[in-house]
Amino acid sequence: MAIKLYNKTRCPDKILRAIVTAAGQRIGCDTNIVVKVTQGQCLGGSGRALHGFPYLWHLTRKRQKDSARDRVVSTRGGWIELVLPGTHPAWDVLLQAEKWYELCLHEWGHVKDFQTDFMPGREWSRRGESGRRPNWEDRPEEKRACMYAARGQERARSKTADEAILALASWLEEKQKRGA
Ligand SMILES: [Zn+2]
Secondary structure, three states, X not given: OOOEEEEOOOOOHHHHHHHHHHHHHHHOOOOOOEEEEEEOOOOOOEEEEEOOOOOOOOOOEEEXXXXXXXXXXXXXXXXXXXXXXXXXXXXXXXXXXXXXXXXXXXXXHHHHHHHOOOOOOOOOOOOOOOOOOOOHHHOHHHHXXXXXXXXXXXXXXXXXXXXXXXXXXXXXHHHHHHOO
């Protein structure tokens, strides 16, 4: 099943879909999830993976609000929000595109967690007595996402993924030239 892409950027759907899907497949996820992509201004872009509503993340259907209409979108294991990097004359577009693919791998790492049936003993960060969550690097779910991403990186990348990363780099380059 394909990702359900909500593309809020000017980057063609085809490029985003190819990169995000290739990353999801590398991690071994069911790619039938909602992915929203917006345009950012930073060098690296960013992302987060959500499991929808607490206690409901294991359900296969969730309600996706899209403009005025309420649509029910069937997903498996939450959704991902990604932010595309911005452009600047000094930034290396190929490196930016590579890093964005790595970011996708990481977010899919979280989805892998959500899609794996709940196992007793699987640790999640909680708010401590102070009411604050532990630092990013101490959260068990982040450690797992990083581990999945690292494993995904180790495996040889598909030609489709390579081409899509290059296509993103070219798109960023064009944008950079236009000074956008
Ligand atoms: Zn993370």
